[in-house]
Amino acid sequence: MARSRKKLGEILVGWGAITPEQADKASVMAKGAGKRLGEVLVEAGFAKEEMVAKGLANQFGMEYIDLTANGVAEKIDLKLVPDDLVKKHLILPMGKAGNRLQLIIHDPMDLELFDMLRFRLNVELDQKLAAKSQIRKYLDLAASGTAKKFAASESLVTESIDKSVDRSVDRSVDKSIDVTDDETPIVKLCNRIIAEAVRMRGSDIHIEPMADRVRLRYRIDGVCIERDNLPKRMQNALLSRFKLMSGVNIAEKRIPQDGRIKLPVDDATIDFRVSTTPAYHGESIVLRILRPDSVRIGLENLGFEPDNLAIFNRIIRRPNGIFLVTGPTGSGKTTTLYSALDVLNRPDKKIITAEDPVEYNFEGINQCQVREHIGLTFPAILRSMLRQAPNIILVGEIRDKEVAEIAIQAALTGHLVFSTLHTNDAPSAITRLIDIGVKPFLVASSIQAVMAQRLVRVNCKECRRPMTPDELDPKFLHLVGMTVDEAIGKAHKGAGCGNCNNTGYRGRRAIFEMMVMNTQLRELAFNLAPISDIRRAALAAGMRPLVADGRIKILKGMTTPEEIAATTQVEMDSIAAG
Numbered sequence: 001m002a003r004s005r006k007k008l009g010e011i012l013v014g015w016g017a018i019t020p021e022q023a024d025k026a027s028v029m030a031k032g033a034g035k036r037l038g039e040v041l042v043e044a045g046f047a048k049e050e051m052v053a054k055g056l057a058n059q060f061g062m063e064y065i066d067l068t069a070n071g072v073a074e075k076i077d078l079k080l081v082p083d084d085l086v087k088k089h090l091i092l093p094m095g096k097a098g099n100r101l102q103l104i105i106h107d108p109m110d111l112e113l114f115d116m117l118r119f120r121l122n123v124e125l126d127q128k129l130a131a132k133s134q135i136r137k138y139l140d141l142a143a144s145g146t147a148k149k150f151a152a153s154e155s156l157v158t159e160s161i162d163k164s165v166d167r168s169v170d171r172s173v174d175k176s177i178d179v180t181d182d183e184t185p186i187v188k189l190c191n192r193i194i195a196e197a198v199r200m201r202g203s204d205i206h207i208e209p210m211a212d213r214v215r216l217r218y219r220i221d222g223v224c225i226e227r228d229n230l231p232k233r234m235q236n237a238l239l240s241r242f243k244l245m246s247g248v249n250i251a252e253k254r255i256p257q258d259g260r261i262k263l264p265v266d267d268a269t270i271d272f273r274v275s276t277t278p279a280y281h282g283e284s285i286v287l288r289i290l291r292p293d294s295v296r297i298g299l300e301n302l303g304f305e306p307d308n309l310a311i312f313n314r315i316i317r318r319p320n321g322i323f324l325v326t327g328p329t330g331s332g333k334t335t336t337l338y339s340a341l342d343v344l345n346r347p348d349k350k351i352i353t354a355e356d357p358v359e360y361n362f363e364g365i366n367q368c369q370v371r372e373h374i375g376l377t378f379p380a381i382l383r384s385m386l387r388q389a390p391n392i393i394l395v396g397e398i399r400d401k402e403v404a405e406i407a408i409q410a411a412l413t414g415h416l417v418f419s420t421l422h423t424n425d426a427p428s429a430i431t432r433l434i435d436i437g438v439k440p441f442l443v444a445s446s447i448q449a450v451m452a453q454r455l456v457r458v459n460c461k462e463c464r465r466p467m468t469p470d471e472l473d474p475k476f477l478h479l480v481g482m483t484v485d486e487a488i489g490k491a492h493k494g495a496g497c498g499n500c501n502n503t504g505y506r507g508r509r510a511i512f513e514m515m516v517m518n519t520q521l522r523e524l525a526f527n528l529a530p531i532s533d534i535r536r537a538a539l540a541a542g543m544r545p546l547v548a549d550g551r552i553k554i555l556k557g558m559t560t561p562e563e564i565a566a567t568t569q570v571e572m573d574s575i576a577a578g
Contacts (some may be wrong), residue, residue: 008037011055012047017461022046036109049131050462050499053106057129060108065094067104067134069498076104078142081121089113090135100124106132186237190245191263194272194287196227198265200501203289205272207242209235209282220501221457221508222330235282242285246274253283258357261287273359295338295360302332302339303509305552308544311514312451316340316418321448322411324398326423332455332510333420334359337394340418341365344392353394354381370396382406386413395419401437408438411446426452426515426543427535430525444517444525452513454546454567456559460500464492464557472561479565480551492557509558511549511567516541 009023018026018041030040038052050066057064065072078086080093080101091113092104101123107113114125193216197205202218209215214230230238243250246259261272271290276283304312315323325333338360341351345364356370356378366388368381378395379402385393386406397420398404411417423429429450433443472487494504515521515538524534539545550564 006059008052008055008059011058012041012051015051015055017051017055018046049133053129053131054462056108060129062108062127062129065104065128065130066498067092067130067138072498073138076138081117085117085120087139090132090139091117092130092135092138094128096123100126102126102128104128104130104135106130106135186234186241189234190238190241194261194263195265197287198270198289201507205287205289207238207285207287209239209279209284211281214238221503221505222455223457223503225501239276239283239285242274242287243276246272248274248276254278271359273357290359292360295335296342297335297339299339299343302336303511303553305512305544305549308512308514308549311449311516312340315449315516316344316416318416318448320411320414320416322407322417322419322446323448324419324421324429324450326421326426326429326450326452327454328422328424330455331453332508333453336451336453336510337418337420338362341392341394349392350388350390351392351394352385352388352390353396354378354385355394355396366390378403379406382410386410386415390415392416392418397421398433404433404436404438405442408442408446412442423452425535425546426450426513427531427538430521430534431531434525434528440526440528444522447517447525449514449516451515452546453510455508455510456550456553456563456567457503457505458507458509458553458558459492459560460494460497460504460506462499462506463495463497463504465495466557467491467493467560476561476565480547480554480561480568482551482554482561487554487561490555490557491561493560505559505563509553511546511553511564513543513546513549515543 009018009027012018013020013023022041022044026037026040026044026046029035029044030037033040035043038056041047041052042049054064056062067073075094076092077095078093080096081091081103085091086093089110090106094102094104096102099122101121103117103125105113105127106129108127108129114127117123118125193205193207197218200218200220202220203222204219206217206219206224207214208217209232213232214235215226216228216230217224217226219225240250243257243259245261248257248259255278257276259274259276261274263270263272268291271292273288273290275286275288277286278284299309299312325336327333341353341362345351345362347364350366351364352366352368354368354370358367358369361367368376368385370376370378370381378399382393382395382403383406386409393407393410393415395403395407395417398407407417407419421429421432423432427450429452430443430447433447434440466489467487469484469488471493472484472491474484477484477487494500494506496502496504500506518541520537521534521541524537547564547568550559550568553559554561554564
């Protein structure tokens with residue numbers, strides 16, 4: 001049987017988890033270092049440890065166990081095996097029936113260990129396989145009495161926190177909030193909320209008072225997920241603690257306030273932008289989680305197709321002109337522009353930004369924060385910028401005529417200007433600028449390109465599989481301009497697993513609509529042409545609409561027709577044009 005067993009590299013290549021070149025390279029590295037292939041694949045960054053563990057389970061005919069999946073942690077019974085064996089060999093007993101012990105292991109080739117366990121415990125073993133890091137994390141949590149954190153459905157409010165809240169007195173500020181001791185119950189709760197949201201890859205934490213409870217939601221991959229309902233009596237202490245942490249006035253409840261929190265989570269320092277807004281049942285608080293690494297992922301990982309990436313790279317290296325990125329709030333515009341600045345941030349270039357607020361700090365870039373209350377407005381910063389002799393200027397957002405005209409003047413006097421605009425598609429940016437009062441000839445002469453974008457969720461690599469004909473809904477396929485025959489065998493979806501919180505999606509990529517200005521488009525802008533004419537000319541010049549870019553990603557198995565249809569919300573005439 002051993003001779004017919006497939007090699008780990010072959011299994012992972014067959015699954016599309018690694019390329020044949022990566023398998024060959026890792027095999028050479030493993031022989032040279034005297035290590036196992038799986039170890040080298042993980043160390044080199046070719047594959048995730050969980051995927052290697054799945055491959056090993058497949059190779060040895062074992063069941064793979066995801067310890068983060070709901071309900072798995074509750075089945076583990078550490079009392080079945082002596083503590084010294086569990087810690088030394090990183091094994092987890094999962095249950096015993098008669099003379100058979102179900103045991104979670106991480107190394108299926110450690111035959112000496114299995115013989116020793118059979119002898120010492122006088123049992124037969126039914127081995128299951130899990131990732132080594134997951135086993136170690138479970139044991140660390142077990143040692144601290146919090147092993148059940150693997151179960152995401154557990155309430156965040158423990159008995160000790162619940163008892164600490166005085167039920168008889170409705171106070172505006174709980175006496176436990178203004179402390180540095182991490183063991184204080186309300187402090188512990190707030191820290192748990194923040195840490196869990198970061199570990200679950202959340203982008204926002206929403207704390208929303210309701211009539212009879214305080215709703216806690218995390219936004220993950222652009223979708224709000226309800227995490228817990230906290231008791232109403234905790235509302236004042238909870239909100240006050242978050243306000244105190246963010247440095248805003250905890251006594252002021254009538255007006256919106258903005259603050260920031262900087263906290264270490266799992267050896268990384270994370271920034272949180274905090275916004276409070278008065279609402280009917282009490283102040284609503286939103287914490288935006290800002291990860292510096294998220295804007296340094298590289299242009300290739302944003303979601304560009306090769307042709308659009310080539311155009312983007314060419315545009316951002318022009319000496320002057322305006323490059324606009326458009327889309328609604330939360331469509332990734334800031335990440336795209338920061339990624340461009342990261343590429344251009346070299347000692348021979350002076351870059352200045354005007355932002356409201358400054359979200360991510362970049363070394364080597366002069367970033368200026370808008371402060372309306374002291375007169376430091378976008379126009380004031382922009383006028384000052386031009387006296388600083390920059391090569392590249394980033395204006396956080398073009399909101400009015402004054403900002404637009406100064407940005408255009410900067411572009412016409414030899415500066416490269418990046419900015420964002422809120423429009424539905426790329427051609428709309430032309431008419432939007434003219435609508436706010438910018439002269440058509442200035443728009444026509446200064447803009448180099450406009451790029452619209454949206455973020456779409458991508459299929460989880462751990463559980464994605466081809467969609468069956470029954471799952472291919474003709475309604476969604478029609479909306480993205482595809483037929484069932486085109487989609488069969490190419491469109492994929494995630495089945496749902498512990499890696500993606502059973503959503504089928506993990507992570508997001510952008511879809512783009514790149515409109516590069518040419519002579520015809522400049523003439524149309526100058527002559528105040530309707531948006532339909534501008535769009536038609538842009539499509540004729542080679543612009544690929546958002547839905548067509550999404551269609552490419554469906555055919556690559558990256559996302560689903562439902563996700564593209566929901567995100568682009570396209571009209572039928574634009575599909576036909578695309």
